[in-house]
Amino acid sequence: MRTCLTRHAISLMLIAAASGVAAQEKGSVEPAVLPPLQHPDDPKTPAKQLFGRISTPTPGRAHVVGFYANGCLAGASPLPVDGPAWQVMRLSRNRNWGHPTLIRFLERLAAKVRKAGEWNGLLVGDMSQPRGGPMLTGHASHQVGLDADIWLTPMPDRQLSRAEREEMSATMVVAENRLDVDPSVWTPGHLAVIKSAARDPQVERIFVNAAIKKALCRDTDPDRDWLNKVRPYWGHDYHFHVRLYCPADSPDCKPQQPPPPGDGCGKDLDWWFTDAVLHPKPPPIPIRPKPPMTVAKMPPACRAVLAAPDASRAARPASTGEE
Numbered sequence: 001m002r003t004c005l006t007r008h009a010i011s012l013m014l015i016a017a018a019s020g021v022a023a024q025e026k027g028s029v030e031p032a033v034l035p036p037l038q039h040p041d042d043p044k045t046p047a048k049q050l051f052g053r054i055s056t057p058t059p060g061r062a063h064v065v066g067f068y069a070n071g072c073l074a075g076a077s078p079l080p081v082d083g084p085a086w087q088v089m090r091l092s093r094n095r096n097w098g099h100p101t102l103i104r105f106l107e108r109l110a111a112k113v114r115k116a117g118e119w120n121g122l123l124v125g126d127m128s129q130p131r132g133g134p135m136l137t138g139h140a141s142h143q144v145g146l147d148a149d150i151w152l153t154p155m156p157d158r159q160l161s162r163a164e165r166e167e168m169s170a171t172m173v174v175a176e177n178r179l180d181v182d183p184s185v186w187t188p189g190h191l192a193v194i195k196s197a198a199r200d201p202q203v204e205r206i207f208v209n210a211a212i213k214k215a216l217c218r219d220t221d222p223d224r225d226w227l228n229k230v231r232p233y234w235g236h237d238y239h240f241h242v243r244l245y246c247p248a249d250s251p252d253c254k255p256q257q258p259p260p261p262g263d264g265c266g267k268d269l270d271w272w273f274t275d276a277v278l279h280p281k282p283p284p285i286p287i288r289p290k291p292p293m294t295v296a297k298m299p300p301a302c303r304a305v306l307a308a309p310d311a312s313r314a315a316r317p318a319s320t321g322e323e
Contacts, residue, residue: 066301109197
């Protein structure tokens with residue numbers, strides 16, 4: 001049993017580490033256009049190849065289908081790339097889409113952070129694709145428009161250039177030995193921003209590196225209920241990952257099991273700093289990667305989301321035959 005748990009932990013660590021690296025990969029001011037698939041109707045075609053090639057949302061009302069790591073999104077809205085208190089990063093990825101609840105949350109959090117003087121604003125990383133679904137690179141989740149990565153870098157007091165948004169990296173706040181945050185980088189503002197997000201009633205979870213969770217646990221505020229939402233997980237050294245509850249307009253959205261009770265600052269957190277976790281040994285039997293998800297393994301409604309016309313075409317009036 002212990003061996004199975006260790007292999008599972010190593011597998012999760014590798015997936016999360018890959019996601020963390022992908023989050024810091026540079027984009028391109030002029031991204032290459034993906035070639036069309038030769039056999040898009042082949043049932044073996046990975047779903048990420050299909051969803052990753054769609055650049056527009058579906059028309060109609062917004063609703064979430066499925067689970068955070070196996071689902072899709074209809075009627076998505078974009079977060080504007082520039083706002084009064086936020087800027088979107090890595091524009092070439094076209095991942096600034098979400099359910100309207102997520103858009104409103106990010107706008108609300110950014111304004112609150114700026115008004116409180118904690119940061120000038122937020123730098124927003126990956127959210128979801130125009131129709132959600134699996135991504136070509138990075139995340140296993142972010143599929144239903146309810147997840148967003150917020151960089152652990154305060155927004156500067158100027159508009160970033162397109163090149164800066166594609167090439168600059170977020171701030172690494174974890175110490176080199178992985179046992180705590182880097183005191184030369186971590187500030188009270190980092191704590192305040194994460195705490196503000198966790199206290200929002202629409203937030204279901206926030207994922208951070210275990211070292212960041214340790215730093216948050218040192219907060220002396222007698223109200224510690226918000227800490228229950230903040231969960232340690234691999235790969236979140238440069239950003240924190242916010243996940244919202246399923247919205248009321250989406251009965252097909254599958255919620256996540258609630259976290260264990262308590263502030264999460266005890267023995268469960270200590271496990272993340274054991275030698276087996278910080279310096280895992282390769283398993284005796286190599287871990288075989290899972291086959292990529294296909295559309296057949298996704299909620300059936302996601303087929304319709306894939307096949308729907310894009311919102312701009314659906315909004316056009318019918319042709320009169322005169323043009």
